[in-house]
Amino acid sequence: MERYDIAIIGTGPAGLSAAIYAARGGLKTIVFEKGLIGGQIIVTADVENYPGFNENLSGFEIMEKMRLQALKFDAVIKEEQVTGIGFEGLCKIIETDENQYRVKSIILATGAHPRKLNVPGEDRFIGRGVSYCATCDGALYRNKIVAVNGGGDSAVEEALFLTRFAEKVYIIHRRDALRAVHAIQQRAFNNPKIKIIWDTVIHEVNGTDQVKSLTLFNKKTETISALQVDGLFVYIGIIPNNHLFESRIELDTQGFIVTNEYMETNIPGVYAAGDIRQKLLRQVVTATSDGAIAAFAAEKWIEENEESFAGHYES
């Protein structure tokens, strides 16, 4: 069984920041990723608000820099799917689809994934008009009409991004006020290509081979209408990726991990960082901050328990 001081699960901004801090701090560090390295941010076209990157790098470019930085400090990045975590005992066990690892501490940076609408037609038209990634699919809608569902930062930012291609972008929001930050809202209000449809939910996605229209329900007037669109981008929030540990780590009512300010979970030696945490603000800057704190706290915890590891870690 391979042995490391610390295992980090997830390679988004939180996971890679933790890897940089842990490896640079002298811990033998392994990072696991089951999908694409970089986390959810890699599908963001322009990251405008990560301090120091004024030239609007893409999420992919920022994450590639973080990946190289982690490797520079000798963190090991394995593209293996973690299938089980043994939290019991002082030393922890990580099982992947390929191997088993013994580690002293773990940082959970598993992030979150997009929430689905769960309306008729949504699944049927995924890849044929329904998308959860404007950066990936936006260019397919040049001179077409698209709708974005949601009122948060993601929905409004991605609607703005889609105006580069589409002739018209509808934002369909269930309330009469957006949740997105003020500056982004203003840009949407000022963009002539964007029209916001307030107080409205989507009841059905319709089409034959491709999406042709949406059935909408206005909650205030209680009326049903049809909206002709070529594509629908769903940005209605995120769901925490907690299935590996949901019954064993303390979570909030929405399934996000509860930590203290040192990123400690309820299990000694196990930390959480990034979008998987219960927190006020989910941004690259807060994720990288979480990762740094978690790695530093883990390093101190390992140091404090070093004598106790004797005999456990090696066996």
Ligand code: NAP
């Ligand atoms: P979010 O902030 O949770 O917003 C989700 C939006 O979808 C809300 O407007 C919500 O409506 C709506 N919604 C939720 N469930 C719905 C349903 N079943 N049907 C219709 N609408 C529904 O999610 P997000 O925009 O994906 O952002 C996630 C996190 O990432 C946030 O913390 C956000 O600040 C952050 N983020 C930051 C940036 C940035 O700073 N550049 C960019 C993207 C994301 P209500 O408003 O009525 O609840």
